[in-house]
Amino acid sequence: MRLADDVLAGGDLMGAAFRELNSALQLYRESAHSEDIGQALLVQVGELAQIAGWIASDAGQHGQAERAYRIGIAAARQAGDMTLVGNLAGSLAYQFSNTGQERAGIDLARAALDEAGPDAPPKTRALFFDRLAWAHTRAGEAQPAVRALGEAHDALSESTDDAAPQWAYWVSREELEVMDARVFTELHRPLRAVPLLTDVLGRYDATHAREVALYRSWLAIALADANEPEQAAEEARRVLLLSSKVTSERTAERSRIVLRCLQNFQEVPAVDDLLRDHGHLLSA
Numbered sequence: 444m445r446l447a448d449d450v451l452a453g454g455d456l457m458g459a460a461f462r463e464l465n466s467a468l469q470l471y472r473e474s475a476h477s478e479d480i481g482q483a484l485l486v487q488v489g490e491l492a493q494i495a496g497w498i499a500s501d502a503g504q505h506g507q508a509e510r511a512y513r514i515g516i517a518a519a520r521q522a523g524d525m526t527l528v529g530n531l532a533g534s535l536a537y538q539f540s541n542t543g544q545e546r547a548g549i550d551l552a553r554a555a556l557d558e559a560g561p562d563a564p565p566k567t568r569a570l571f572f573d574r575l576a577w578a579h580t581r582a583g584e585a586q587p588a589v590r591a592l593g594e595a596h597d598a599l600s601e602s603t604d605d606a607a608p609q610w611a612y613w614v615s616r617e618e619l620e621v622m623d624a625r626v627f628t629e630l631h632r633p634l635r636a637v638p639l640l641t642d643v644l645g646r647y648d649a650t651h652a653r654e655v656a657l658y659r660s661w662l663a664i665a666l667a668d669a670n671e672p673e674q675a676a677e678e679a680r681r682v683l684l685l686s687s688k689v690t691s692e693r694t695a696e697r698s699r700i701v702l703r704c705l706q707n708f709q710e711v712p713a714v715d716d717l718l719r720d721h722g723h724l725l726s727a
Contacts, residue, residue: 453501454690489519503692529559
C-alpha cells in the first residue's frame with residue numbers, strides 16, 4: 444500500500460486502504476489469538492491506519508483521515524510501539540498544519556517527538572523533526588522552524604538502515620532537502636529555496652507524479668518571490684499538467700495557490716496567458 448502511494452494518488456487508493464484497515468480491525472476483534480499475536484496485529488492496525496489516513500488526507504477527506512489516525516494511535520499505544528505512535532501523531536499534526544489548525548499542529552508535532560522518545564531510530568526522529576519544522580512554518584514561526592530543520596538533518600546523519608522501521612523507507616537526505624526548500628519558500632526566502640528545489644527535482648523519480656507536482660508548485664512560488672514571473676509561469680504549467688493526471692486534492696489545492704500567487708504578475712505576457720488558460724480553476 445505504501446509503495447502504491449508513491450505512484451498513485453489518494454483518490455485511487457482510498458477504497459483499498461480502508462478495506463485493508465477494516466479487515467485488520469475485524470481480525471483483531473473477532474479472532475482468538477495469543478498475546479504476542481494480538482500485539483503484532485495491533486501494530487499492523489496502526490501501520491494500516493497511518494497509510495489509510497495519509498491517503499484519505501491526500502484525497503481531501505480530512506475527517507475520515509483524522510478518524511483513521513486516532514484509531515492507529517490507540518492501537519499502536521496499546522501495542523507499546525511508541526515510534527509508530529509518533530508517526531501517526533506526526534501525520535495528524537501535518538494535516539492540522541495544512542488545514543488551518545496551526546497551533547494544534549505544533550502541539551501534536553511536539554507530542555509526537557515526545558511520545559517516540561530520544562531512543563527512537565534516528566531516521567524516524569528526522570521525520571518527526573521535519574514535521575515540527577513544517578508546523579512552525581505554517582504558524583509563521585521562522586526561528587523554531589529553521590532550528591527543527593537542523594535537528595532533522597542532525598538526526599538523519601546518525602541513521603543506519605538497520606535501526607529504522609520499514610515504514611520509514613522513504614526518509615532520505617533528498618526528502619529533507621525538499622522540506623528545507625518548502626520551509627524557505629513559505630518563509631519567503633527564495634534565494635535559499637530555488638537552488639534546493641531545482642537540484643532535487645533534477646534527480647527526482649518522475650514516476651512519483653504527485654510529489655513532482657507538489658514540489659514544482661513550491662518552486663513556482665519561490666520563483667515568483669524571486670521576481671522571476673516567466674520562469675514561475677513555466678513551472679506553474681508543469682504543475683497544472685501533472686495535477687490534471689492525479690486524483691489528489693493536495694495537488695489541486697497547490698495549483699490554485701500557485702495561480703493566486705501569479706495574479707500579482709498579470710501584466711507579464713507568460714503569466715497572462717497562463718491565467719487565461721487556467722484562471723477558471725481559481726473559482727473551484
